[in-house]
Each structure stands twice: as C-alpha cells, then as structure tokens.
Amino acid sequence: MRLKDKAAVITGSSSGIGRGCAELFAEEGAYVIVSDDGAREGLGQQVADRIVAAGGRASYFRANVLNPDELQKLIRYAEETCGRLDILMNNAYTGRVASVVEQEEADWDVVFGSSVKAAFLGSKYALPGMMKAGGGSIINTASVHGLLGGRRHSAYAAAKAAIINLSRQMALDYGKHNIRVNAICPGRIVTEGKIEFLEKYPEEVRRQKATYPLGRPGTMREAAMAALFLASDESSFVTGHALVVDGGLTAQLADGVAESVEEGLGIWNQ
Secondary structure, three states: OOOOOOEEEEOOOOOHHHHHHHHHHHHOOOEEEEOOOOOOOOHHHHHHHHHHHOOOEEEEOOOOOOOHHHHHHHHHHHHHHHOOOOEEEEOOOOOOOEOOOOOOHHHHHHHHHHHHHHHHHHHHHHHHHHHHHOOEEEEEEOOHHHOOOOOOEHHHHHHHHHHHHHHHHHHHHHHHHOEEEEEEEEOOEEOHHHHHHHHHOHHHHHHHHHHOOOOOOEEHHHHHHHHHHHHOHHHOOOOOOEEEEOOOHHHOOHHHHHHHHHHHOOHHHO
16 A cells, blocks of 8 residues: 555556556555546546456546646646645657658657657646645656667657656756656556557567567566556655666667577577
C-alpha cells in the first residue's frame, strides 16, 4: 500500500505502460483516474471497471490531451472527485515514426502536442493544487529515444528529449513546494500491440534477445514498477531524474551491440 489514499491521474492509461501503471497504482492503494482520448470506445472504462472489480478504486474520464480545455477538465475532475491530486503521470502520446524528410509538419505538431505540450499543460493545471496541498509527484513518460537517437524517429526522439529536460526544469522550480518531478525512460516494453507484432515476426524476438543485456524486452509491469517508485515516498529525495528502464540497452557501446546482435543471430557460426 505504498500509495494508500493518494489520488493519481494517468493520461493515456487505457493500454500499454499507462494501463500497467493504473493497475499497479490501484493495487498500491491509490484512487486512479484512468484517461484516454476515447478513440477506442469503451476501452478506458473497461480498465477502470477491472480495477474496481479487483478491489481497487478508479474511475474513467475521457480527455484528449491535444485539447487544453479537456486536459484542464481532467485535472479539475480529479481534484473534485478525490479532494486533491497527489500524482500526475503525463504518459499519453500519439504520432508516427518518420525521418525528417518524411515527417509531415502536422505530424510533428501532433507528436509534440500530445507529449511535450500536454506534459507542460497537465503540470500547469495540476501544480497549483499540489502546492496548496503541500506536495505531490509528477512523472513524465520519456524514452531511451530521448537519450539516444533512433532511426526514423525524428519527432519522437526530439519530443522525448524535451520531456526529460522539462522534468529537470520543473524539479528546480517546484522542489521548494515539496513537489518532485521525474521522468521514466523505458526501452522496448512488450505492450498489447507489440505482442501480435512479435508473434508475426519471430526474427525480431531473436534480435531483441541479442540486443538487450538481460536477453529480453521489458514488461508493462516492470515499467510500472519504476513509475511506482517515483510516485511513492520511497523516492522522497529523488527529483529531476530520468530513470532508465531498459534492460541495459543504453549501457553499451555501439560496437558491443553489433557483436551481441551478430552472436545472437548466429552470424558468427555461419
């Protein structure tokens, strides 16, 4: 019960890492506001219903983070429902993978709007209440792509890097109010959508086993455990930090990665 009686908002929490965090936070005693843009009708409500059925506390509120008014209403709903907001996880993201030449300007704006601007606005709306309540924790979902470049990830990598530094900057301004701001930087996490992909392309499974020092990608639960640490009082002296959750992926030199992949794919034995 590390989050007993805490109130948490998690954007983009009807699937993926967000869903994993919503379920775990509820298990740890938090009242969780599950939120998404409603594109997959009923999915967010199903997540909230499953949490309640398992004995947790949750409700669903539809909010498109690209819409500032809806984002502000989400924060207001949480404060009115729970009486306060202790944890905000800016997790939502939408966009497409592309190189700079391929990237349409409108797509670039969607990537930055759904991640960087949404994190800025969500925090802007949540911070006054947290300051009044005497503290809180803000967690921003970044990525290892915010630390290192990735092929054809121009907007995504730029946005995730911005998320990391925004987290550091807010940590400086709001530490005096007992508000901690951190980021998580996941590597490859097997979410619902990736399960089907990996089943379809078994060579990708072999590639990931060879690339990651732990020999596998991560699970939603493992990513959620990192976020739980940052949300809880166990990280009471941690702020402005980018917590890497990547099975050792970014701990390697490039030539070492190449050797691991070659060995894992059996190239040395051919």
